[in-house]
Amino acid sequence: MISYRQHVVSLVAVFLALAAGVVLGGGPLSDLGRDDSATAADTLDAGDQRTLAFAEQFAATAAPQLYDGGLRQRSVALLTAPGVDEEAVTGLTAQIEAAGSSVAGRYDLGTELLSGSSKTLVDTLGTQLVEQVESGLVDAEATTYVRIGQLLGRAVASTGRPERPGSDAETVRQSLVAAELVTASDEDARLAPLVLLVLGEDAEPTVLAGLVSGLATTATGVVVAGDAASAANGDLADLREDPAATQVTTVDGVETVLGQVSAVLALVREIDGTGGSFGASGEAGPVPLG
Template sequence: MIDFRYHLVSIVAVFLALSVGIVLGSTFLQDPAIYVANTAVEQVRQRNAGLQEQITDLQLRERGNDALISGQTRRLVQQELDGERVLIVELPGVTTSDREAVQEVLEDADAAVSGQVALTEKSLDPRQSGVIDQLAMTAKPAEMTFPVDATPYEKAAAVLAAAVVTSDSAQVGRENPAAAGVLGAFQEGALITMRGDPALRASLAVVLAPGEPFEGEHAEAQNAAVVALARGLDAADRGTVLTGPVASASPGGIVAALRDSSEAAAAVSTVDNGEQPTGRVTLVYALREQLSGGAGQYGIGAGASSVGPSPVPTSTPSSSSGG
């Protein structure tokens, strides 16, 4: 028979075996796993630290480049737009600082800013297309005709452009008698607000786009409205450039929408890093290129062909219509 002492010895042996197994398992099995995990964590930490150093280095370089270009902007652009009048068209979402920076670089280039026209949210709302169509038909100069397939926004762009820009050098700085009342009608319709005197027509136009894309079901139609506006201005003046922050060249952005339109991109230039000093200098060069009859897509975002025109345009402006 198995006595009590045997049972006791068996139980002790079982517990001893379990203890030895735990010790062996923690020593020979868990230690390698912990070592591998700790090594991986340390490698990730070192990689992240290295990437952070690279980011810091790039940020320092960018600030240095921005400071250099900012300090040399006047020298880089002076007289590039001498004798030209430029209209600034501002889309919803554009910051005051971006608008003021663009106006400053235009003045550094010796251009006169005729005024600013800011579009309202209502002006780009597709649900207002019927109102916009009716307003365009009512306010247009008597001799103006529209293509049979023109959209309400294409009609409105043509009517507005006739009131604020011209390709005729002799008419720059003068009001268009045939378009008298157009700006007032657009204001009364809560489609635009104005600063300065945009009725004294400009030879060039700059359209300022925000970085944030339009959102929702109407976003594509809103982008199409902006593209129509840019094309309408370019058809009536000596050159138009659409500019915005780098994000505006991302999918869904306004600059991206214009670049995706082959017809618009062939005529209207874009600059996608307009929030940077380099981009603002490029804006001046792009306007100069428009005066020479060219167009290009510039910046550092998707769809840009190069950082800026190369070589920098310096030819004598012609009296032909926009690029």
């Protein structure tokens, strides 16, 4: 017998796929993000606007039933890159709460970290921290940005339930903040089992891949999310070309409610470590269901 939740899952999958096609894929906005002069108002006709508005409203309304409390007792560490869309971050936070969870702490990654412009600082700090924390906590032989990704993960994430940061986590967190590589909204925030990294713009591909690879070894699950432009020819597109992407789940289209719901469904899915690439440009499909 088909359950109510199964009906919701099927319907949301249809609407996410439909709206993704209208907004981000083969529809009239397939090139949006490539041309800064293009806007949704310029390229959508009245019918497409109604379809998109209905799909967005449907996703927002159905999301709590679809989540089914899937993030309950599993908080999320929110990492944001320079140039991130704050409206998307607000929407993602609301969807995390709708899934029964909360943001344990927000950490803004500095331009000097993601641009690769301060590699000497990052390398020196990483070497020093490896010597200060418990032996084996971080791979001392890892490359500069994989190592700093592991350290960042130790500062914000856990592989179990949410927990208070120990002395090693506090040391790393305070050092990253003092070096102005990271800004923390709450330096006493609990470690979270799930990490959501929201991309902005102009991250150095090798730096981003190293950070993501390092983070993936220190958390129960990691989701990397970006907007349509990032997936078309930006940071998310670059990451998806790197082997590091196979260690996490990637989601595009987070400037829309549809993409935000998909990102939170990906967090739920990451609890079991399933991974995949989702969204209008995702190889695994428009939305991580099942």
